[in-house]
Amino acid sequence: MDKVFIEGLEIEALIGVYDWERRIRQPLRFDLEMAFDNRRPAASDAIADTLDYKAVSKRLIAFVGESSYELVETLAEQCALLVLREFGVEHLKLKLSKPGAVRGAVAVGVMLERSRADLPPDEQVATEAAPPGTPASSPAAARARVVLPAAAMPARRGANRLRKATSRCYLSLGSNIEPEQNLRSAVAALRERFGEVQVSPVYRTAAVGFQGPDFLNAIAVLDSDIHPFALNDWLHALEIAHGRDRRDASYSNRPLDVDIIYFGELVLDGPGDFQLPRPELHHAFVLKPLADVAPDFVDPIRGVTLARLWAAHPEHDSPPQQVDLEL
Numbered sequence: 001m002d003k004v005f006i007e008g009l010e011i012e013a014l015i016g017v018y019d020w021e022r023r024i025r026q027p028l029r030f031d032l033e034m035a036f037d038n039r040r041p042a043a044s045d046a047i048a049d050t051l052d053y054k055a056v057s058k059r060l061i062a063f064v065g066e067s068s069y070e071l072v073e074t075l076a077e078q079c080a081l082l083v084l085r086e087f088g089v090e091h092l093k094l095k096l097s098k099p100g101a102v103r104g105a106v107a108v109g110v111m112l113e114r115s116r117a118d119l120p121p122d123e124q125v126a127t128e129a130a131p132p133g134t135p136a137s138s139p140a141a142a143r144a145r146v147v148l149p150a151a152a153m154p155a156r157r158g159a160n161r162l163r164k165a166t167s168r169c170y171l172s173l174g175s176n177i178e179p180e181q182n183l184r185s186a187v188a189a190l191r192e193r194f195g196e197v198q199v200s201p202v203y204r205t206a207a208v209g210f211q212g213p214d215f216l217n218a219i220a221v222l223d224s225d226i227h228p229f230a231l232n233d234w235l236h237a238l239e240i241a242h243g244r245d246r247r248d249a250s251y252s253n254r255p256l257d258v259d260i261i262y263f264g265e266l267v268l269d270g271p272g273d274f275q276l277p278r279p280e281l282h283h284a285f286v287l288k289p290l291a292d293v294a295p296d297f298v299d300p301i302r303g304v305t306l307a308r309l310w311a312a313h314p315e316h317d318s319p320p321q322q323v324d325l326e327l
Contacts, residue, residue, distance in 0.1 A: 002038040004051045007031050011061050014068040020266050024167060026227040027099055035091040056087055072096050073110050080114040091115040100229045103269035166223035167264040172286050177255040179216035180325055182242050186256055187327045189238055194222040199327040200289035203320035212253045216323060219289040228263045229270055265300040284315040
């Protein structure tokens with residue numbers, strides 16, 4: 001059986017059962033195999049005879065981007081039925097992956113197979129057969145399109161309102177290679193992407209775990225409109241753009257080091273060493289600027305404010321040296 005496939009189609013969507021998942025768009029990955037007789041386009045060399053994978057991709061991007069389901073099972077089912085219904089596909093396999101949803105796993109998700117026999121009876125017969133695989137927006141499909149009853153269309157759940165919600169994030173910034181220039185550049189990039197960014201005072205700290213120049217450290221506070229895993233990836237790219245080699249040892253010189261300390265009140269383990277809250281609170285150069293900008297924030301694990309955590313810190317009476325640097 002011939003097939004047309006789409007591999008690794010990445011789309012962000014509201015998906016999940018937890019409150020934080022209802023506010024932040026998460027990355028999803030789609031892999032599709034669609035049964036299609038490719039002999040006709042092979043003979044004609046005409047795109048009108050193909051199953052237009054670009055049209056399928058664009059339709060899924062539009063649908064998934066507007067969706068707001070709790071379960072990946074529901075979203076996968078609706079996507080499969082959409083492709084069967086609108087593109088004349090007889091049979092398909094669909095895999096929906098949710099990266100980083102389980103600690104230690106690259107991704108989790110569902111795989112399913114569906115055919116036109118899975119559509120409601122009144123959706124299985126067209127008034128006039130269009131060529132299989134004809135894009136839903138084409139004239140041929142318009143002539144042959146089945147008129148669906150309103151009840152057959154999946155309900156939407158206020159995705160437009162939820163998609164614009166944000167979560168307050170606290171990021172630690174550090175640099176010991178051209179630190180003033182790199183910290184200024186990093187904060188400028190954060191403001192360009194996320195808008196208003198509050199920055200703590202800057203502190204000078206000796207390198208920890210290795211011999212090297214002193215670090216300059218600060219905390220940046222912003223409202224993120226993307227999932228914490230996506231934010232983490234964006235921050236890694238920011239580090240690399242400033243000359244960071246992420247293959248470096250844990251203790252080494254850094255042109256730029258940026259970590260998510262808090263993402264709202266979220267407690268989460270992800271791929272690699274991703275962890276929220278980050279465990280670096282035992283460092284004075286992280287906790288002191290955090291207490292400066294958010295003294296009343298309650299740590300979601302310890303249940304006490306940052307001001308109280310700093311007051312109990314061993315270095316409270318000999319804090320890091322504050323630097324006169326405007327970020």
